[in-house]
Amino acid sequence: DTNVENEEPFDPNKEYYSTSVLGLIKVFELEREFMENFTLYADALQEKANNLKSYLDALKRPRYTTHEERETFVSQPLNAFSLIRRLNQDWPKLQNYIKKSVGLKHLNAMKEMLTKAPDDHDLNETLKGMHRIETTYDLQPRDIANGLLQSQQFNYKLTARECLVLALHKFESGDYQRSLKWFKAALEHKAVGNDENEENAFETFVRTVVQRTFSLSNQSLENETLQQLLNQKFQTPMEEFISSQLRKWDMENSTTTNTAHNIGCRGLFPKRSNGLVCRYNSTTTPFLKLAPLKMEELSLDPYMVMYHDVISNKEIADLKGEIKEEMGNGWADRYEVVDRVYWTREESAIRKRINNRITDMTGFDVREFPALQLANFGVGGYFKPHHDYFTERILEIEPNNPLGDRIGSLIIYAGDLSQGGQTLFPEIEVAVEPKKGNSLFWFNTFDDARPDPRSLHSVCPVIVGSRWTVTKWLHYIPQIFIKPCHPKVQNITLNA
Ligand SMILES: O=C(O)CCC(=O)C(=O)O
Ligand SMILES: [Fe+2]
Numbered sequence: 224d225t226n227v228e229n230e231e232p233f234d235p236n237k238e239y240y241s242t243s244v245l246g247l248i249k250v251f252e253l254e255r256e257f258m259e260n261f262t263l264y265a266d267a268l269q270e271k272a273n274n275l276k277s278y279l280d281a282l283k284r285p286r287y288t289t290h291e292e293r294e295t296f297v298s299q300p301l302n303a304f305s306l307i308r309r310l311n312q313d314w315p316k317l318q319n320y321i322k323k324s325v326g327l328k329h330l331n332a333m334k335e336m337l338t339k340a341p342d343d344h345d346l347n348e349t350l351k352g353m354h355r356i357e358t359t360y361d362l363q364p365r366d367i368a369n370g371l372l373q374s375q376q377f378n379y380k381l382t383a384r385e386c387l388v389l390a391l392h393k394f395e396s397g398d399y400q401r402s403l404k405w406f407k408a409a410l411e412h413k414a415v416g417n418d419e420n421e422e423n424a425f426e427t428f429v430r431t432v433v434q435r436t437f438s439l440s441n442q443s444l445e446n447e448t449l450q451q452l453l454n455q456k457f458q459t460p461m462e463e464f465i466s467s468q469l470r471k472w473d474m475e476n477s478t479t480t481n482t483a484h485n486i487g488c489r490g491l492f493p494k495r496s497n498g499l500v501c502r503y504n505s506t507t508t509p510f511l512k513l514a515p516l517k518m519e520e521l522s523l524d525p526y527m528v529m530y531h532d533v534i535s536n537k538e539i540a541d542l543k544g545e546i547k548e549e550m551g552n553g554w555a556d557r558y559e560v561v562d563r564v565y566w567t568r569e570e571s572a573i574r575k576r577i578n579n580r581i582t583d584m585t586g587f588d589v590r591e592f593p594a595l596q597l598a599n600f601g602v603g604g605y606f607k608p609h610h611d612y613f614t615e616r617i618l619e620i621e622p623n624n625p626l627g628d629r630i631g632s633l634i635i636y637a638g639d640l641s642q643g644g645q646t647l648f649p650e651i652e653v654a655v656e657p658k659k660g661n662s663l664f665w666f667n668t669f670d671d672a673r674p675d676p677r678s679l680h681s682v683c684p685v686i687v688g689s690r691w692t693v694t695k696w697l698h699y700i701p702q703i704f705i706k707p708c709h710p711k712v713q714n715i716t717l718n719a
Contacts, residue, residue, distance in 0.1 A: 240341050241349040242601040244689040250341060257336050260329040267326035278317065350392040352603025355684045356643070357401065358480050359488050359605075364389070364404040368412060372686055373642055383412040387424040394431060394469075403469035410462065432465050435472075483649035484608055488683035492652040499523070504530075507586045516584060521653055525677050527665035530584050534577065534660050539637045541573040543691070546597055567595045581633055581695050584664055591701045592626055597637075600644065600690040606682035608649055611696060612667040612674040627699030628668060630706070632678075635662045635695075640688030650677045657690060672699060 240246040287293045297303050324330075341349075356362065360373060368386055370377040381389075390405035406428065414421055486492065499522070505515035517531040546565050567574050570593070578589050609616070611632045613624075634646060636657040646655040646663060655663050667678040682690075 239348045239601070240345050241352060242604060243599040244601060245599050247601060253336060253339055257333060260332045260336070264326035264329040264333070267329065271320075271325050275321070347392075349602050350389070352601065352684070353389065354392065354396070354398075355603040355605060356686055359485050359684050360643070360686065361480065361485075361489065364401060364408045365411070368405075368408040375642060375687065381408070381412060383409045383414060383421050384424045386412055387428050391428055391431065394428075399469045399473040403466060403473070406465060406469070429461065429465065432468055436468055483652075484647060484681050484683075487647040487649055487652065487654050487681075488643070488645065490654065492654055495652070504584075508583045510579075511583055521655065521663075522648075522651055522665075525651065525666055525675050527648070527653065527663070529655065530662040530664070531658075532660050533580055533584065533662045534635055534637065536660070538573060538576065539659070539691070542567075542577065542595075542597070542637070542693070545569075545571060545573060565597045567597065577635070577693065580662075584662060585631060585633060585697060587631065587697045587705060588701045589695065589697070592696075592698060596694040598690075598692045598694065599638070600682075600685045603684040603686075604644075604682075604690060605684040606680075608647075608679050608681040610667065610674065610676070610679055612678070624698070626701060628672065628674075629696040630668045630672065630699045630702065631664065631666050631697035633662060633664045633695040633697065635693040636660065636691075637693055638689045638691030640685060640690050642688065643683050643686035644688065644690040645683045647681045647683060648677070648679065649681065650679045654683075657692070668699075 238246075240250045285292075287296055297306065356372075357364070357367065362372065364386070366372075368381045370379040370381075386405050386409035390402050390409060393399070393402035393405060409425070409428075499520040501517065501519045503515035504518040505511045507516075516533060519529045519531060521527040521529055546567055574593065574595055577595060578593055581587070581589055611617070611629045613628045617629070618624075636659055638657070639659055640657055644657045646657060647653070648655075648665075665678060665680075667675060669675050
């Protein structure tokens, strides 16, 4: 992959709007509020213009172009009186009215809102998310620009400026091949007629390419030469020049994106037919005798199952309703994750219900660690491949955990997604669809509590939808009598 992910220094306290749908809703609200004030401001300006216009209309009279006509007009006392009075009384008022600012209240509100607008880091994080979607699923810039995301056609087209921002982002991250494709998409989406902002955007891109050309060839960049090139910016020789440079640099810098994670996300893991079954589980806890759970085996070794329809929309809504206001802000973890996370630390009826359900699914005791982790993903939100058992990374997040290693993990899918966001196990080539209401459970360690590297997992970048999850790590110590450690040597093979 390219170096897009690592170019910025990591700031753990930085909040991003784009790393969760919850954050994006805030920006949506911000724009709506901005537009409301903008409209009221424009209305106030309009009203002022209308008032000025009607004053002018009231003054309408013949033009009196000759000296004689004017003499006749002012020799009439009513006209003369009216003229003097207007200029003495109305004009100063008119001056004041013209000087008076209107809609200041709305203007100030708009200024205040600007302080909350997404900054450059937000834009960069969003561009990274867009890049992740594009490269993971190997989408073509031309299709994206035309609103085609995988097989779904949206009624949306990117403007040339938007294409150029993407082209520049690829350029800056060294992905010259995709930069060229975005540049071509920008040419295809050029507005009819002259658009100054668009021309500036083209000029910036051309300048960037020309500058690299010159700096690579150790030539000093003569202002005249640059200007000459810029002058022919939309002509074929210029386009050819840009294309040939980007193509040349791409060869020097060729990258491949065929990792197991990407292959899995593209739906290209081999189909498995190994005697796995779906059945009702009515034995893990006594409660299941009354209400068995629909269980689908995904893998026997390592053990991994999917429970279907274990949580209702109502329960999901209750849980979200409880935490939404307090949910922390989105963050971009240096190691793997881009999302917004919240721990439900308060005891509540719905949390208890869900914990009971988790015990029904796993047989494990969760009373010592009743917190639930909620996550909401944003633009291209994902997890890099990682292990949930104690690694340096996890010990950094959870130092001195008295509960022991995370022997199992359970995810409840609680959001509506139409594309992307599968949970992947690259080592055993399993891809799990994040269907709302379902729950995925797997073991991270062998029976003797050694880490099982086959539990490596990742999350594919979300393409379309709001991915919500409830995550529960099942720690070793509380299960010590429920799932005692069986010392047993296992032979495993990895599909590396
Ligand atoms: O959301 C998922 O599907 C997996 C999340 C995960 O791997 C984790 O929270 O450690
Ligand atoms: Fe994980």
